[in-house]
Amino acid sequence: MIDQGEGVEMFGERRGAGTATAERAGRGPKPGRGPEPGPGKRPGQVQGRVDAADAADAADALVLEGVGREYRRGSVALHPLDLTVPRGRFLAVMGPSGCGKSTLLQCAAGLDRPTRGTVRIGGTDLATLKEPALTRLRRERVGFVFQAHNLVPSLSVAENVALPLLLGGTPPDGRASRGLAAVGLAGRAEDAPAELSGGQRQRVAIARALVTRPEIVFADEPTGALDYVTAREVLALLREAVDGQGHTVVMVTHDPEAAAWADEVLFLMHGRTVGRLARPGPDEVRAALVDMSARDGERG
Numbered sequence: 069m070i071d072q073g074e075g076v077e078m079f080g081e082r083r084g085a086g087t088a089t090a091e092r093a094g095r096g097p098k099p100g101r102g103p104e105p106g107p108g109k110r111p112g113q114v115q116g117r118v119d120a121a122d123a124a125d126a127a128d129a130l131v132l133e134g135v136g137r138e139y140r141r142g143s144v145a146l147h148p149l150d151l152t153v154p155r156g157r158f159l160a161v162m163g164p165s166g167c168g169k170s171t172l173l174q175c176a177a178g179l180d181r182p183t184r185g186t187v188r189i190g191g192t193d194l195a196t197l198k199e200p201a202l203t204r205l206r207r208e209r210v211g212f213v214f215q216a217h218n219l220v221p222s223l224s225v226a227e228n229v230a231l232p233l234l235l236g237g238t239p240p241d242g243r244a245s246r247g248l249a250a251v252g253l254a255g256r257a258e259d260a261p262a263e264l265s266g267g268q269r270q271r272v273a274i275a276r277a278l279v280t281r282p283e284i285v286f287a288d289e290p291t292g293a294l295d296y297v298t299a300r301e302v303l304a305l306l307r308e309a310v311d312g313q314g315h316t317v318v319m320v321t322h323d324p325e326a327a328a329w330a331d332e333v334l335f336l337m338h339g340r341t342v343g344r345l346a347r348p349g350p351d352e353v354r355a356a357l358v359d360m361s362a363r364d365g366e367r368g
């Protein structure tokens with residue numbers, strides 16, 4: 069059974085209608101996660117990054133207020149929802165095909181304009197930005213990891229990682245090399261993407277997504293094309309990006325195993341938030357999905 073929650077704030081800094089069952093039970097972390105935060109720290113909070121915070125850093129990574137998306141009149145892909153993702157958190161978004169996961173991600177990432185509501189990334193209201201500024205925000209303040217890694221085949225691995233910096237006119241200054249080392253590919257910098265395995269390419273895509281130190285990383289089915297072991301490696305990197313480097317990740321996934329790496333799982337159905345779970349294990353995620361479908365079936 070999962071709790072209902074329309075106004076969704078991770079870990080309930082502003083608790084809405086529902087608080088996750090697992091959270092109430094005070095259950096600890098799952099094995100296989102990254103390191104736990106120390107005493108007095110919020111999950112995923114990294115002290116160094118917080119100490120270095122400037123005024124902009126004080127804002128939540130992502131705030132959605134009443135965000136909805138209608139494609140045609142009467143065809144609502146996303147009913148108005150509220151969602152806050154503080155910095156340094158890892159949120160997974162799940163739900164059956166067509167429930168609005170990609171629509172939510174695209175609106176939140178500034179890839180699509182919602183038909184109502186407000187999206188703020190690091191305090192910036194995306195509706196106030198014209199296309200060039202929005203493009204710049206996506207390039208400099210947002211990281212993307214897709215199922216298809218979207219590496220440029222004619223560029224080397226290192227050049228692919230450096231690309232977001234180069235496009236913004238910023239010299240990489242060793243950041244691409246450090247990013248590649250962080251994903252365990254320091255020795256492959258000069259290779260072409262075609263010379264890497266699928267999992268290695270996805271690791272390059274993660275290094276590229278993090279190279280600008282974005283305020284938020286959106287990952288759409290990042291492990292969808294990977295086998296179990298390789299998927300775990302990729303998820304461990306995303307987890308480490310949050311726990312070790314203070315990044316914020318929002319990941320759409322169909323896979324309960326993948327969702328269980330997140331700090332919180334948000335469940336959508338028919339374009340609405342129908343529940344959330346804090347730090348669930350894969351079996352709890354599976355059970356929640358079954359419960360959701362059963363309740364939906366009862367409603368007919």
Ligand SMILES: Nc1ncnc2c1ncn2[C@@H]1O[C@H](COP(=O)(O)OP(=O)(O)OP(=O)(O)O)[C@@H](O)[C@H]1O
Pocket residue numbers: 139140144145163164165166167168169170171172
């Ligand atoms: N460009 C579009 N024009 C019209 N309807 C759309 C468009 N994109 C999505 N939709 C509709 O919006 C709803 C939500 O789609 P969305 O792609 O967000 O779902 P999803 O949960 O990501 O699905 P999946 O898991 O299959 O990728 C669906 O009913 C879909 O048909």
